[in-house]
Amino acid sequence: xxxxxxxxxxxxxxxxxxxxxxxxxxxxxxxxxxxxxxxxxxxxxxxxxxxxxxxxxxxxxxxxxxxxxxxxxxxxxxxxxxxxxxxxxxxxxxxxxxxxxxxxxxxxxxxxxxxxxxxxxxxxxxxxxxxxxxxxxxxxxxxxxxxxxxxxxxxxxxxxxxxxxxxxxxxxxxxxxxxxxxxxxxxxxxxxxxxxxxxxxxxxxxxxxxxxxxxxxxxxxxxxxxxxxxxxxxxxxxxxxxxxxxx
Amino acid sequence: xxxxxxxxxxxxxxxxxxxxxxxxxxxxxxxxxxxxxxxxxxxxxxxxxxxxxxxxxxxxxxxxxxxxxxxxxxxxxxxxxxxxxxxxxxxxxxxxxxxxxxxxxxxxxxxxxxxxxxxxxxxxxxxxxxxxxxxxxxxxxxxxxxxxxxxxxxxxxxxxxxxxxxxxxxxxxxxxxxxxxxxxxxxxxxxxxxxxxxxxxxxxxxxxxxxxxxxxxxxxxxxxxxxxxxxxxxxxxxxxxxxxxxxxxxxxxxxx
Amino acid sequence: xxxxxxxxxxxxxxxxxxxxxxxxxxxxxxxxxxxxxxxxxxxxxxxxxxxxxxxxxxxxxxxxxxxxxxxxxxxxxxxxxxxxxxxxxxxxxxxxxxxxxxxxxxxxxxxxxxxxxxxxxxxxxxxxxxxxxxxxxxxxxxxxxxxxxxxxxxxxxxxxxxxxxxxxxxxxxxxxxxxxxxxxxxxxxxxxxxxxxxxxxxxxxxxxxxxxxxxxxxxxxxxxxxxxxxxxxxxxxxxxxxxxxxxxxxxxxxxxxxxxxxxxxxxxxxxxxxxxxxxxxxxxxxxxxxxxxxxxxxxxxxxxxxxxxxxxxxxxxxxxxxxxxxxxxxxxxxxx
Numbered sequence: 028x029x030x031x032x033x034x035x036x037x038x039x040x041x042x043x044x045x046x047x048x049x050x051x052x053x054x055x056x057x058x059x060x061x062x063x064x065x066x067x068x069x070x071x072x073x074x075x076x077x078x079x080x081x082x083x084x085x086x087x088x089x090x091x092x093x094x095x096x097x098x099x100x101x102x103x104x105x106x107x108x109x110x111x112x113x114x115x116x117x118x119x120x121x122x123x124x125x126x127x128x129x130x131x132x133x134x135x136x137x138x139x140x141x142x143x144x145x146x147x148x149x150x151x152x153x154x155x156x157x158x159x160x161x162x163x164x165x166x167x168x169x170x171x172x173x174x175x176x177x178x179x180x181x182x183x184x185x186x187x188x189x190x191x192x193x194x195x196x197x198x199x200x201x202x203x204x205x206x207x208x209x210x211x212x213x214x215x216x217x218x219x220x221x222x223x224x225x226x227x228x229x230x231x232x233x234x235x236x237x238x239x240x241x242x243x244x245x246x247x248x249x250x251x252x253x254x255x256x257x258x259x260x261x262x263x264x265x266x267x268x269x270x271x272x273x274x
Numbered sequence: 275x276x277x278x279x280x281x282x283x284x285x286x287x288x289x290x291x292x293x294x295x296x297x298x299x300x301x302x303x304x305x306x307x308x309x310x311x312x313x314x315x316x317x318x319x320x321x322x323x324x325x326x327x328x329x330x331x332x333x334x335x336x337x338x339x340x341x342x343x344x345x346x347x348x349x350x351x352x353x354x355x356x357x358x359x360x361x362x363x364x365x366x367x368x369x370x371x372x373x374x375x376x377x378x379x380x381x382x383x384x385x386x387x388x389x390x391x392x393x394x395x396x397x398x399x400x401x402x403x404x405x406x407x408x409x410x411x412x413x414x415x416x417x418x419x420x421x422x423x424x425x426x427x428x429x430x431x432x433x434x435x436x437x438x439x440x441x442x443x444x445x446x447x448x449x450x451x452x453x454x455x456x457x458x459x460x461x462x463x464x465x466x467x468x469x470x471x472x473x474x475x476x477x478x479x480x481x482x483x484x485x486x487x488x489x490x491x492x493x494x495x496x497x498x499x500x501x502x503x504x505x506x507x508x509x510x511x512x513x514x515x516x517x518x519x520x521x522x523x524x525x526x527x528x529x530x
Numbered sequence: 531x532x533x534x535x536x537x538x539x540x541x542x543x544x545x546x547x548x549x550x551x552x553x554x555x556x557x558x559x560x561x562x563x564x565x566x567x568x569x570x571x572x573x574x575x576x577x578x579x580x581x582x583x584x585x586x587x588x589x590x591x592x593x594x595x596x597x598x599x600x601x602x603x604x605x606x607x608x609x610x611x612x613x614x615x616x617x618x619x620x621x622x623x624x625x626x627x628x629x630x631x632x633x634x635x636x637x638x639x640x641x642x643x644x645x646x647x648x649x650x651x652x653x654x655x656x657x658x659x660x661x662x663x664x665x666x667x668x669x670x671x672x673x674x675x676x677x678x679x680x681x682x683x684x685x686x687x688x689x690x691x692x693x694x695x696x697x698x699x700x701x702x703x704x705x706x707x708x709x710x711x712x713x714x715x716x717x718x719x720x721x722x723x724x725x726x727x728x729x730x731x732x733x734x735x736x737x738x739x740x741x742x743x744x745x746x747x748x749x750x751x752x753x754x755x756x757x758x759x760x761x762x763x764x765x766x767x768x769x770x771x772x773x774x775x776x777x778x779x780x781x782x783x784x785x786x787x788x789x790x791x792x793x794x795x796x797x798x799x800x801x802x803x804x805x806x807x808x809x810x811x812x813x814x815x816x817x818x819x820x821x822x823x824x825x826x827x828x829x830x831x832x833x834x835x836x837x838x839x840x841x842x843x844x845x846x847x848x849x850x851x852x853x854x855x856x857x858x859x860x861x862x863x864x865x866x
Binding site for chain 1: 282284285286288289309310367368370371373374375376377378379381382385386389461464465468469472473480483484486487492495496498499502503506507509510511
């Protein structure tokens, strides 16, 4: 059932392209795209580029999450830290990270560090903010109860605060990963020489529309797999939380 | 020491120190000034760009594009979201399409759009509107669906139907989510328009930023970045303030 | 404790960033990294690396980058040693800002007539001459680069300038459908696109090459000045290799561009098809790497007019180019 509409749309496209209602040069039939995709994956370098994009994404995510979650937690727990860091977060969060790209290119050169960092920055602020929110909006009664039973410091943190903040943290990580994917692919499209985003651009450059749509579809598949996968993971791991949310 | 000073002191002092540090590093050569100009130089350039009208021109172009893209995505998105929230059939049909298309970065749609529509303002606006549309539609749909069914039941019980039910119950109930979606959608529109302007436009803040980088007019590049940052902040926090005004009953919970 | 850890981490990152930036120029790589854009205009660099540097034991690494600004910046920071780019504002501004870049030689020359493409459906009817493009849309792929100057030059032949036309910026592939649909009436296209467009019957290149026309230097090669100063012997070897590669292409009055051995190297680095390269109109390079300084003045003037330059006084050819290295190589190999 869930695949009915997409399939119907694809069938419509196929027919339109074959009948030349849509220009087959710019909108090749989906079957041709699928065939090209399979061929590129098996015999060509499409698999390589997919791996590169995934690798950049993974690195961006790690670079964002490893400092991001602890920072968010500390900001939630220590007021002076929050006040010190807040201005930077507030200023940089709404900035399109792609606008930072030229600066990063000068600083780090045109290469992986700049691409990964742009992706990481996109995710970082979201993760920090969500984590902070998780700590700030936890039910204060939980804290009270914990303290009443003698939990202090590290114990209080591990047993009460962290689990209470976990759903928000997880949501932040999930959203952050999505943002990182968007940023990495966009950066690849604009400035890189490898990766799925670059492939879409390159094949657009050469008017190789079959390959272009193939790469495009792969980006969609990657995004879909990540969003669905993470949501499933979140429901599995945080069983007490009802709906992890649509996005 | 008065509380407000310690409270906000850190918030002010640390960025000031950072800027001062940069000024010093650039002036003394620790940072190569030709690539990392002094903040004072950048500020001067920014002033020049304001006085000669360049900044106004590009900012206006970008804002107009955002406004159009936002309008399109908001109207279509809210309409679609409300429809999807109310009719299960529609939701089930469109959901898979949304799930696949939504995570794709908008800028990737540029080639597609450019095949359908001649390269120009329309193509830029449409590409910018894509992801925002999905965001708004999804959050609106969520907004409708999370309305407490008991409330709806009670209202129907008291005779509210169709349009009346919609305006009295569904719309206000969905409004906070709709607003969140609109706010996110606007933020996204800014992100995407900058990216699209980088790739395919001659005017606009993104185009100006990228051009400055391409001709290595670095001072202009930093100035452009600052303007984009301010714009982002203004849109994001502006809408938040607007929401506090219009929907005071909603507590801003987990999002800024 | 946790706060301290964060502070330490941030400081380390900041220090590392500064070190990368300032250390880049100091790093003395034994190999030579060459920045390029995958276009057949950069053929001299490919042949220099593959045929003359690598076999001589110099590890020549070709690094593909998206554009001239990126290559210029990376050579300026020392992350690359050698690079090529269209003669445009990035290069001019870099030299004027005293970044450690030296332009050492032209990279390729071309004929404007090979680049200037007009919509076939319009040529001969709505557009009878170049001046008819006044107020019409024309496509360029970027600003601040040689293509802008090239368009301006073509337009000036018939009394108008680039300011008289409506410039639309779009990537090269967009230009072919744009010409087809009429979204633009003309474009500055680089091979293989003009050949492709002609094959599709979408566009023509209406300007005949005047007899005895001189090719125009469009791209130039440059290197990091600090690296060259610290490695004079290596730099000289690179220059000599460059000259040899240029002569391979210039051989037989330019037939070198279609020589199979050279084409094979070009194909390797550009992903273009062999047939397309053979069919395309060849580029040109002077076997003595001579170039006409008047083009430089003209290019700067246009860039200044369009507001791309950060300086007021035009750079002279000998301020922009450091031709002593070329001259030393010429002395060694003899002039042709």
